[in-house]
Amino acid sequence: MTWNLVTQSFRLLRSDKKLLVFPVLSAVGAAALALPFLLALFGMRPAGGPHWGPNTWLLVFLWYWGASFITIFFNCALAACVQMRFAGQDPTLADGLRRAASRADTIFMWSLVSATVGQIARAMEERAGWIGRLIIGTVGLGWGMATYLVIPVLVMEDTGVMDSVRRSSSLLRQTWGEQLISGIAFGWLGLLFAIPGVVLGVLGANGYPILIAPAIAWFATMVAAFTAAREIFTVALYRYATTGEPPSGYDAVTLGTALRPH
Numbered sequence: 001m002t003w004n005l006v007t008q009s010f011r012l013l014r015s016d017k018k019l020l021v022f023p024v025l026s027a028v029g030a031a032a033l034a035l036p037f038l039l040a041l042f043g044m045r046p047a048g049g050p051h052w053g054p055n056t057w058l059l060v061f062l063w064y065w066g067a068s069f070i071t072i073f074f075n076c077a078l079a080a081c082v083q084m085r086f087a088g089q090d091p092t093l094a095d096g097l098r099r100a101a102s103r104a105d106t107i108f109m110w111s112l113v114s115a116t117v118g119q120i121a122r123a124m125e126e127r128a129g130w131i132g133r134l135i136i137g138t139v140g141l142g143w144g145m146a147t148y149l150v151i152p153v154l155v156m157e158d159t160g161v162m163d164s165v166r167r168s169s170s171l172l173r174q175t176w177g178e179q180l181i182s183g184i185a186f187g188w189l190g191l192l193f194a195i196p197g198v199v200l201g202v203l204g205a206n207g208y209p210i211l212i213a214p215a216i217a218w219f220a221t222m223v224a225a226f227t228a229a230r231e232i233f234t235v236a237l238y239r240y241a242t243t244g245e246p247p248s249g250y251d252a253v254t255l256g257t258a259l260r261p262h
Contacts, residue, residue: 006185009232013225016085019078021093023227026074027220030067037063061119068118069111072151075231076100076107079155082235086247103154109161110154117143146172151231152238174241182233186226193222 013019037059080099084091100107125136149168153159159167197218204212236247 005236006182006189006229006233009229009236010225012082012085012232013228016081018093019081019228019232020221020224022074022078022081022096023224026071026227027224029070029074033066033070034063061115064119065112065115068115069108072107072111072114072154073100073104075151075227076103076155078228078231079151079235082232083152083156083239086235086239099155106154106159106161106164110150110164113161113165114147148172149234149238149241152235156238171238171241182230182237186230190222190226193226194219197222 040059041056077093077096077100079096081091081093081096084095121136121140125133128136146169147165149171150164153164153167157164157167197215200211200215200218204210204215239245239247
């Protein structure tokens with residue numbers, strides 16, 4: 001059933017290709033933000049690299065926070081457009097950006113929470129043994145599942161950060177199975193679709209350099225498509241879990257067997 005929901009998410013993306021713009025803007029924004037931070041880190045010490053003191057770690061965290069904000073902002077804009085599509089409207093890119101902008105303060109705070117949790121987990125993993133990494137990984141999986149629906153909650157419900165996290169967590173009981181299986185489904189599809197890009201890249205690195213550019217373009221397009229499809233899937237899951245109504249373009253029978261809305 002989850003495979004059907006995943007493929008339906010890609011079908012919706014194929015019918016509204018402008019949704020691909022949001023992941024592209026997110027990647028461009030994160031890359032542009034990285035430039036001044038890289039100049040700050042390496043500009044004064046071009047030979048020896050940065051000195052990893054408190055100031056360096058602060059710069060790294062600030063970049064991570066900024067990149068998280070950019071990513072979450074454009075994901076929220078994409079989710080807003082998907083929600084409007086499911087409601088029978090024909091949204092523009094500006095509609096999604098306006099909705100995300102109206103929630104910018106909450107997105108800002110959620111990006112801070114997300115970046116802080118991510119950096120703490122990474123620091124703990126670097127210092128922990130294998131048992132510690134296993135525990136941290138388990139906790140991280142639970143956190144990821146509990147916050148899986150935070151983006152649609154941020155967009156569709158006018159709540160603060162902690163209320164959004166609690167709301168996403170409360171929906172976990174209905175959606176945890178689909179969350180796990182969808183991760184596997186997207187993972188296998190990603191491996192399958194990566195094969196042409198890998199082939200082009202290998203050929204490009206072994207005497208056919210003209211194929212390197214198509215390989216890069218293939219992977220860039222693939223990442224944008226999978227990012228958008230995942231967000232479409234998330235909004236569909238949220239919408240049905242909270243309303244019991246199948247989104248436009250989705251099979252009610254399939255969704256009905258996937259979830260039991262309350």
